[in-house]
Structure formats: structure tokens, C-alpha cells
Amino acid sequence: MSLITSLDFPFPVPPKQVSTALKQGLMERCARKLKENNAVLIAHYYTDPDLQELAENTGGFVGDSLEMAKFGARHSADTLVIAGVKFMGETSKMLSPDKRVIMPTLEATCSLDIGCPEKEFREFIEQNSDRTVVVYANTSAAVKAMADWVITSSIAVDVVKHLDSLGEKILWAPDKHLGRYIQKQTGADMLLWDGHCIVHDEFKHLALRNAKQLYPNAKVLVHPESPDNVIQLADHVGSTSQLIEAARNSSAEQMIVATDKGIFYKMQQAAPEKELIIAPTTGEGATCKSCAQCPWMKMNQLNNLEMVFEQEKNEIFVSQELISKALKPLKRMVDFKK
């Protein structure tokens, strides 16, 4: 079932960069607003380094999608400020319904979320009602509400192994590359939805092979949303946090990294002496589409964060009905122990 191609995605206009002088003032004002509002900033690794730095300097958090959800759920702040894409804000709201959850922008979506609409997904489930429904966190609250399990890439293989050991057949959505990777790792019976991430889908096998020749001692780190033939060239495959750990622990001096470039901020902290090289994508300069940067993650900027506080906007709301349905598969994700 192929619903959408990357050409169909309405890419947002890239945000304007602020000067260093303005940036310092924005940082200070945002830090003050967070404190005055008893709010904590939780940022994904793919967001602009300015936001990651602000989160670090204000007692907030930078992490992968599972860690972000867990951090928000156990933090005592009244307000969670989620710098990431919309599904991350919705997940935080569903796990902490009594907290105010706001985001620098509500326009930041995800191609996996867009590519898995509620109505079509419901029909897919109805046609395959003998299967356990496992969905990736990168989906809407409405899609999660139809699932038996919600998972992220950091626990995907282990959860599916567990379900396979119970003899369950799986319906997987939405990322076909991640689904195929899990299927290969576990041997589980999985029926895959045909979705993809427009950023990871652009990493290229041949160009990566050439890059490996150029840097023969480099290790290749790949996020499993990448195509199968790119994963095959990897020395390490894993979620964003797992890739950072691989960079920290590797004895190699160079890393070729196939995931969003935003991860370099934290990866370089974890491996300060290593050279990080972005894996090649389709096209270059004006001809590349995402250029290893999620256009929606980059919509989170210091200036729209400041405006959220000033104008009291961009709050996430999820209906009680959806929360009560999605909470069970979400809790399974949060409570899952490898």
C-alpha cells in the first residue's frame, strides 16, 4: 500500500538563522521564561543545537524519542516544552495528561505520521485482524489508539522478539525500512505498512560505499529508518542514543553517520576526539531534498520558543477518549524492559 511519495510532502520554509548577538539575548530570555513558568525543555537530538544547549543549561533534557517520553512523565514541572515533532508532544501529553504540554511550533510534523492516515490504517487492521498491531512512536495519537504496542527504534527488535516468542503475528506500521530491519533481525512474521522517513530514505548505498573507500578506517553508524542496502554497509545500527553510544565506545577515529545531522551536537560531546562525517544523500546543495536534516525538526527555534511563552500558544491537546485508548500501548512501551 503506497500512499505518498517524498515529492508529495509540503516542505516547510527553512527558519531564518539569528545572529550570534541576538542568540545570546534569546537564550537568556528563554531560560528566564522556563524558570518563571516552572517549565522544563525536552529536546530531540535532531533539533537545532541552540535548543539542545538551552535544554542542557536549564536542567532540561536532550534525548531520543523514548527517553524524551520517559523524562517528561517523571519530571515534576507543571509545563513540558517539547522541542521536536508533533507526535512527541502528543506522546508527552498522553503520558502526563495533567501537565501543560507546549511546543515551539505545532506545524512540525513527520513524514511517517503523514504517511499513515487514521482511516486507511483502520482498514488495514480490519483486513488483518489476526495480527498484533505494533506501531512506531512516529504516528498520530489516533493511530496509537488502534495499536496493541507502541515502540521506538531503541526497543523495536526486543519487543518484536518478545511477541514472536509468544507466537504472535505482527502488523507493523509505518516505516517499511525499520520494519524490514526488525523482520530480518527477529525472523518474526511481520506485515509491513509502506511508509518512509524522507530524511533517512535519501541515504544512498553506492555513495556510501565510495565514502567508505575514501575513509577506510571509519566506522559506519546507521539509523534503521534507512534503506536496507544502506543498513547492510553499517558497522552499528541503532536508535539515535544507541548511535551516540557506539561513537563513544568505538576505537575508530572517524565515524560516517547516516541519520539527521542535528545528532552531531551530542555525538561530538560523547566522542570529542572523533571526526564525524555525514553519510551521502541524494543530490547536493540545491538539488538535495532534505540533506540529512529533518525540515520539521529544524522548525524549532529559540525565537518561536520565546513567542510561545509570550503569546501563551501552541498547547497540545489530546481528547480523553484517545488518551484512554492509547495509554495501554504507550505504557507497554515505557515499561518495557529489555
Ligand code: 13P
Ligand atoms: P529515535 O527514536 O531514534 O530518537 O528516532 C526518532 C526519529 O524521528 C528518527 O527519525
Ligand code: SF4
Ligand atoms: Fe519523521 Fe524522519 Fe523527521 Fe524523524 S527525521 S521526525 S522520522 S521525518
